[in-house]
Amino acid sequence: MINPDLLLLRGSPFEALRELLDPLAPASGVEPALLTVGEPQHKPPQLMLDALRANEHLYGKYPPVNGTEELRQAITGWLTRRYSLPEGMITANANIAPVNGTKEALYMIAEVLTRRAGHNEAKPAILLPTPYYHVYHAAAVMAGAEPVFIPAGPETNFFPDLGAIDPSILERTAAFYLCTPANPQGTMASRAYLKEALALAREHDFTLVVDECYAEIYDVTPPTGILEICAEEGGRLDHVLAFHSLSKRSSAAGLRSGFCVGEASLIKTFLNLRNFSGAASPLPVCAAATALWNDEVHVLENRALYRQKFDIAEDILGGRFGFYRPEGGFFLWLDVGDGVAAARRLWTEAAVRVLPGRFLSVDGTDGHNPGDRYIRVALVAAAADTKEALTRLADSL
Numbered sequence: 001m002i003n004p005d006l007l008l009l010r011g012s013p014f015e016a017l018r019e020l021l022d023p024l025a026p027a028s029g030v031e032p033a034l035l036t037v038g039e040p041q042h043k044p045p046q047l048m049l050d051a052l053r054a055n056e057h058l059y060g061k062y063p064p065v066n067g068t069e070e071l072r073q074a075i076t077g078w079l080t081r082r083y084s085l086p087e088g089m090i091t092a093n094a095n096i097a098p099v100n101g102t103k104e105a106l107y108m109i110a111e112v113l114t115r116r117a118g119h120n121e122a123k124p125a126i127l128l129p130t131p132y133y134h135v136y137h138a139a140a141v142m143a144g145a146e147p148v149f150i151p152a153g154p155e156t157n158f159f160p161d162l163g164a165i166d167p168s169i170l171e172r173t174a175a176f177y178l179c180t181p182a183n184p185q186g187t188m189a190s191r192a193y194l195k196e197a198l199a200l201a202r203e204h205d206f207t208l209v210v211d212e213c214y215a216e217i218y219d220v221t222p223p224t225g226i227l228e229i230c231a232e233e234g235g236r237l238d239h240v241l242a243f244h245s246l247s248k249r250s251s252a253a254g255l256r257s258g259f260c261v262g263e264a265s266l267i268k269t270f271l272n273l274r275n276f277s278g279a280a281s282p283l284p285v286c287a288a289a290t291a292l293w294n295d296e297v298h299v300l301e302n303r304a305l306y307r308q309k310f311d312i313a314e315d316i317l318g319g320r321f322g323f324y325r326p327e328g329g330f331f332l333w334l335d336v337g338d339g340v341a342a343a344r345r346l347w348t349e350a351a352v353r354v355l356p357g358r359f360l361s362v363d364g365t366d367g368h369n370p371g372d373r374y375i376r377v378a379l380v381a382a383a384a385d386t387k388e389a390l391t392r393l394a395d396s397l
């Protein structure tokens with residue numbers, strides 16, 4: 001017997017993309033350019049490799065589920081500096097859970113936040129934006145919740161319209177996944193928006209799950225973090241969990257390291273669950289993560305590389321395809337009229353692989369799919385390769 005909930009999972013957007021493009025031959029005579037996966041191609045910092053090597057003798061040890069004191073302190077120090085938090089607002093040993101990349105953690109946290117519905121009882125709801133990161137949906141389904149998509153279109157800066165959520169849904173909401181800067185659209189939630197979302201969570205007693213994994217990749221203004229709003233509101237962390245990653249900040253997707261910060265009782269329960277599931281980070285990884293959270297130099301350099309690519313993209317695409325510089329993150333979200341047709345054409349005519357927005361979205365109740373008109377373009381390669389690929393993309397479109 002297999003858990004029937006597995007049948008409710010929506011395939012990953014990359015599976016859908018393979019189905020769309022693999023039967024088609026890419027244009028010949030040029031190297032295919034893969035602008036699909038959000039995997040940074042910049043080199044991870046040497047200090048990460050040095051820390052891994054210096055601690056390799058620790059691979060023989062079982063790691064504690066909450067990482068090391070040094071790591072928790074490094075994360076607390078970084079959060080306090082980055083968001084100008086009052087000293088003592090974050091307690092290293094109560095509010096932080098190191099995780100093996102935020103993907104697994106965003107998935108597993110739904111188990112902590114969701115109560116199984118009794119017989120004949122409506123399921124708890126988990127709210128998520130559409131377009132969305134596919135893991136939020138899988139998390140909701142496998143935790144026994146009903147995933148409720150809230151459209152996030154250009155009229156609301158690509159964030160779900162909080163005023164439009166049905167009150168009967170809010171009554172049974174267990175969690176709300178929000179991503180800022182937003183993947184795929186690259187917009188940032190404003191202070192006012194985050195404040196309203198926090199107030200809603202507290203009023204209706206659900207947890208705001210804020211995915212901030214792109215928080216350190218931005219153009220001009222650092223994205224507001226939910227912890228800043230908590231600080232402004234008096235410093236309490238109840239109803240809040242934020243997720244941060246080294247995958248984008250430090251171009252270290254393979255390290256599998258990030259953390260979750262928030263309400264102490266939730267963190268304690270999450271760590272307890274993680275202990276059962278054996279989700280502790282290896283000690284050399286904790287040491288490398290400590291070195292990375294304590295260093296800003298490599299982050300500034302990394303950010304400058306992305307800015308250079310935003311400049312290149314603006315030169316090539318500015319004024320066309322609804323181009324705007326992403327405020328944060330490293331994706332372009334281009335309005336090409338029909339994203340699926342554009343992806344097919346770009347592959348066959350220019351050997352450029354992009355992700356149709358449709359594969360990141362679901363149809364709304366009105367039958368409209370908010371991703372339909374768009375393609376997502378990942379600016380993760382080196383500047384010269386990005387320039388070449390975007391030129392081919394623009395010529396072909």
Ligand SMILES: Cc1ncc(COP(=O)(O)O)c(C=O)c1O
Pocket residue numbers: 038100101102103104106133179183211213244245246247253257258
């Ligand atoms: C929106 C979003 N959240 C979370 C993640 C997971 O990142 P990681 O597991 O590498 O921390 C990604 C990765 O692409 C992402 O795009």
